[in-house]
Amino acid sequence: MRLVTFRKPHKLGTHLGALREDGAVLDLAAVDPALAGGNMPAFIAGGAPALQHARAALARAPVAEDAVLCAPIPRPPKNIFCVGKNYHEHAKEFAGSGFDASAKEVVPEAPVVFSKPATAIIATGETIPAHLDPTGSTDYEGELAVVIGQGGRGIPAATALKHVFGYTIVNDVTARTLQHRHRQWVLGKGIDGFCPMGPAILTADAVPDPKALRVVTHVNGEKRQDAPVADLIFDIPTLIAAISAGITLEPGDVIATGTPVGVGIGFTPPQFLKAGDVVRVEVAGIGVLENPVG
CATH class of the missing domain: 3.90.850.10 (Fumarylacetoacetase-like, C-terminal domain)
Incomplete structure (x- = not known):
């Protein structure tokens, strides 16, 4: 699974997504509120349960048509x-x-x-x-x-x-x-x-x-x-x-x-x-x- 952080034009905040082979970005939080927030380090800290949520959301997640990719971890915990x-x-x-x-x-x-x-x-x-x-x-x-x-x-x-x-x-x-x-x-x-x-x-x-x-x-x-x-x-x-x-x-x-x-x-x-x-x-x-x- 390829996980991404993305944003939407003219809107505040970031979102957790998955990158498809064709380059489309899937909005995981759109089908699972547990994946809302768009904070990749916090998601990673969630361990195996967080990954299970993401995998389960893949099949149902809609394409974020206007997604703009951010760095996957825009702000790591440290340098x-x-x-x-x-x-x-x-x-x-x-x-x-x-x-x-x-x-x-x-x-x-x-x-x-x-x-x-x-x-x-x-x-x-x-x-x-x-x-x-x-x-x-x-x-x-x-x-x-x-x-x-x-x-x-x-x-x-x-x-x-x-x-x-x-x-x-x-x-x-x-x-x-x-x-x-x-x-x-x-x-x-x-x-x-x-x-x-x-x-x-x-x-x-x-x-x-x-x-x-x-x-x-x-x-x-x-x-x-x-x-x-x-x-x-x-x-x-x-x-x-x-x-x-x-x-x-x-x-x-x-x-x-x-x-x-x-x-x-x-x-x-x-x-x-x-x-x-x-x-x-x-x-x-x-x-x-x-x-x-x-």
């Missing part, structure tokens, strides 16, 4: 957790780009975790505001993201996937010069609108093996990234265990797992985004996250 240099070839690409001021080793010995503020989140179709990057070095990073279901602290890797509610797509848009200049990355990666997310959350029951998923990114129709999640240096259970070792994860928390080789700084000269470009990130089963650049 979006992100992981840097988590594909071998991208780690090498980044180390050789001249923009990596984070560490000397090419391949990290432990997960490189940072965060993006919730104010960076935008939906599929919304414009990436590259004009907010004063350095003109805006880059793309297509990524698979994990949505936490059952929360906890000290989650062992062996049982970590039981804490996953589902999977979505994130574009970890980055102002490379700011990332390098400030070293801690948050200023270069936390700009408003620099975290496209969506279009939906594919529930974990539909993903028996997340390593089988594949991240594919196109810029203006040109394929730039194409890699299996199996290529992660630190896999999803390891990331959940590392982050939750001292930080309590909550329902609706989002972990972006890292980007594959093929980002703009991997080219000579770098291929930064400019106004008028279109970035498309696809993960089969989840859908397509597509954003123009402005």
